[in-house]
Amino acid sequence: MIRVEPQISQRDIVAKTGFDKSTVSSIVSRFFELGLIVRNRNTSENRPGRPSESLSISPNAGLLVGVQIEAQAIAFVVTGLDGIPLATRQQSFDGQIKGLENIVENGIALTLSDCGRGGPILGVGVSFPGLVSTEGVLLHAPVLNWHDIPIFELLRAKISGPLFLGNDGKAAAMAEHMFGICINEDDFIYLFSGSGVGGALFLEGRMYLGANGLAGELGHMKVVPQGRLCSCGASGCLSAYLSEPALTEEIRSITGQPVFSFREVLRRADRADSAVLDVLENAGQVLGSAISSLINIFNPPLVTLGGDMSRAEAFLRPALERTLRRLAHPSILANTRINFSELSALKPYLGGVALALDGVTGLDGAHVLP
Numbered sequence: 001m002i003r004v005e006p007q008i009s010q011r012d013i014v015a016k017t018g019f020d021k022s023t024v025s026s027i028v029s030r031f032f033e034l035g036l037i038v039r040n041r042n043t044s045e046n047r048p049g050r051p052s053e054s055l056s057i058s059p060n061a062g063l064l065v066g067v068q069i070e071a072q073a074i075a076f077v078v079t080g081l082d083g084i085p086l087a088t089r090q091q092s093f094d095g096q097i098k099g100l101e102n103i104v105e106n107g108i109a110l111t112l113s114d115c116g117r118g119g120p121i122l123g124v125g126v127s128f129p130g131l132v133s134t135e136g137v138l139l140h141a142p143v144l145n146w147h148d149i150p151i152f153e154l155l156r157a158k159i160s161g162p163l164f165l166g167n168d169g170k171a172a173a174m175a176e177h178m179f180g181i182c183i184n185e186d187d188f189i190y191l192f193s194g195s196g197v198g199g200a201l202f203l204e205g206r207m208y209l210g211a212n213g214l215a216g217e218l219g220h221m222k223v224v225p226q227g228r229l230c231s232c233g234a235s236g237c238l239s240a241y242l243s244e245p246a247l248t249e250e251i252r253s254i255t256g257q258p259v260f261s262f263r264e265v266l267r268r269a270d271r272a273d274s275a276v277l278d279v280l281e282n283a284g285q286v287l288g289s290a291i292s293s294l295i296n297i298f299n300p301p302l303v304t305l306g307g308d309m310s311r312a313e314a315f316l317r318p319a320l321e322r323t324l325r326r327l328a329h330p331s332i333l334a335n336t337r338i339n340f341s342e343l344s345a346l347k348p349y350l351g352g353v354a355l356a357l358d359g360v361t362g363l364d365g366a367h368v369l370p
């Protein structure tokens, strides 16, 4: 509550959480003793009685580090305990697992020296475009062609402090729940597109993890029987129609001209290039087909779309909504909002920070803060 609503009063925390006054008071006192929060006197308020007090996260509480590994780039961010970025850094990546631990170690050191603030490192979160098991093994990262890498062990050797690893789609959903438009949402389905398509099921206030932490591979829902080959090895997956490589390859095969990035796809769409508009229209329909199944299965109040999709809302939304009206059950669809995430378009790198913050403040796992 203090992070989400800086300058909140204890009275408002009691009202909004439903916890009793003495519980909130003892937790706040403990946070204050540990130096995690600061108390501010509100003298300007013209109310009788004691001057009210507002609470905010201490700027000296410590630092969180987020690292996002992608197919061709690695991004680093350092934030305070409030999740507000203090320094960011992006560098190209050749996709080789050999030496990754040194690249990550150096990138973190450089970003920390840029951030201009000292203090303990509370946690480091690293997100990967692949399946990360709860045991810390990267089972498969299709876009990097990595299999069965003991990734936790590998990074642990070079990174001191609490280390948390996860899938990038789930990390992005966590970031959306902590810092973005899903902040007060207990139930939502999240889809993220980039070099692949990932996602997460956030159900009844928690991310649904499944038997060994791998649930939520929404990009590999089968949307076209015997359809295109996907990087995961199967065919007909949503990712094979919606990811950046899928869209650029489709445009190249239709027009005979190479397209190198999603940014270029959007530039051409803005110029009303009809081939590109057709490809995005088709992508919107395939997306609508996948989401209609999710809507019928989960009856979610909210579906949030992030990454490249959020940059292409104007081109995807009409076909998506038309398809949903055709395929989803009307009485379920009527109670589902579809929104596009701004956070993931502007600050896609916050996923790693979300993993770190969840790791150090979560009620389960290896938490280091009270």
Ligand SMILES: [Zn+2]
Residues within 6 Å of the ligand: 219, 220, 230, 231, 232, 233, 234, 235, 237, 239, 240
């Ligand atoms: Zn697939």
